[in-house]
Structures are given as C-alpha cells and as structure tokens.
Amino acid sequence: MSTVDEKTPVDFWFDPLCPWAWMTSRWVLEVEKVRDIKVRWHLMSLAVLNEPRLDELPEEYREMMRTQAWGPVRVVIAAQQEHGAEVLGDLYTALGTRIHNRGEGFTKEAVAGALDEVGLPASLLDHWDGTKYEDELRASHKEGIDLVGQDVGTPVIAVPGADGNQIAFFGPVVTPAPKGEEAAKLWDGTLLVASVPGFYEIKRTRTQGPIFD
Secondary structure, eight states, X not given: OXXXXXXXXXXXXXXXXXXXXHHHHHHHHHHHHHSSEEEEEEEOOHHHHHXXXXXXXXXXXXXXXXXXXXXXXHHHHHHHHHHOGGGHHHHHHHHHIIIIISOOOSOHHHHHHHHHHTTOOGGGGGGTTOOTTHHHHHHHHHHHHXXXXXXXXXXXXXXXXXXXXXXXXXXXXXXXXXXXXXXXXXXXXXXHXXXXXXXXXXXXXXXXXXXXX
C-alpha cells in the first residue's frame, strides 16, 4: 500500500468558471482512487489568459471575461495566500458544485456559500474586486500556461515523467467524467500520448456540452 509521500504528484491548474476544467477535475479525482497519484491544485485565470485577445472574442464571452471572470479567482487566490494551498481542493469542489452542478452561476452568493461550506471566512469575499494578490494570481497562471503555451485554456495538468522531465498537457476535455477503471484507462492513455516526443494534438468535434452528475 503506497503512502501519500510515495504517490506521484499531479499538478492541476484550474479556473473555477470553466465547466470543462470542472469535468476534468472530477475525472482526475476518480483517477486518484485507482492510481498512485496525489493531486496538487493551482489557480489559473481565463481573464488573464484572454487579456491580450479580448477584442477578438465574441461579445458575450468578452463581457463574461470583464464582469464575471475576475471575482471568483481573486477570492480563491486570497484563500490560498491566507490559508494555505491545502484549502484549494475542497474549496474548488464546493465552488464547482454550486456554479456548475447546481447552476448557481458566477455570483458572490455562490462563492459565499462555498466559503461557508469549507469553513473559510466570509471576509475573503472582500477580495472580489480587489487586486491585493494579483501578482500571485498571475504568477500561478504563468507557471501553468508556460508548460503548454498560450494556445490552450484550462485545465493544465503536469506530472513527472519516467525520465525525470515533466509531462504537461491541456485537458483532456471529456464529459461525463469517467469513473473507476474507465477513469484509469483514460489516464494511462493520456500519459502515454503526452509522453511521446513531438506529440502535439489529438482532437475531434465536440457534439455536446458538459454533463454534470
């Protein structure tokens, strides 16, 4: 039986707004049950990612980046900075369940409920419109996106490879989130293709939106 210290660390960058990152995060937690891995959560930001190309985005998405994308990540980075990175996993689960599964949206009320659920102070909401930890947010985002390049979004996953070099990739984008042995098979296959030198992309047409359990 492996101890936590013997488990392979899996670094996972997310933005709580992204439904596809949410689905992938539920999948990787399933993998954690059947493979010797331990997920370490990090924050990235779709608002930061899309800053250079706001004018190229559809109006609806552009408006979301301006009005909804900043508040939640500012609160989450404040929680990390003030209460430690270990709070991120439970906070993300509480946030994602409210935002995506329950359809509460990207609201202060949803974030407040998530904070209360995991025992974090409501005062963290004071960071919704603040920039106190913006440097830390941007640094966390940069750490993840530098592994895969600017042409992708959330999530980003990184694991140590057999040769000691880091294997990093965007996605996988999958819905619904596989469970049990199906989750393990997708994990093994993803690592296999991502570890091939020169591997760039595999993709097919999306036929449906995310299916939340």
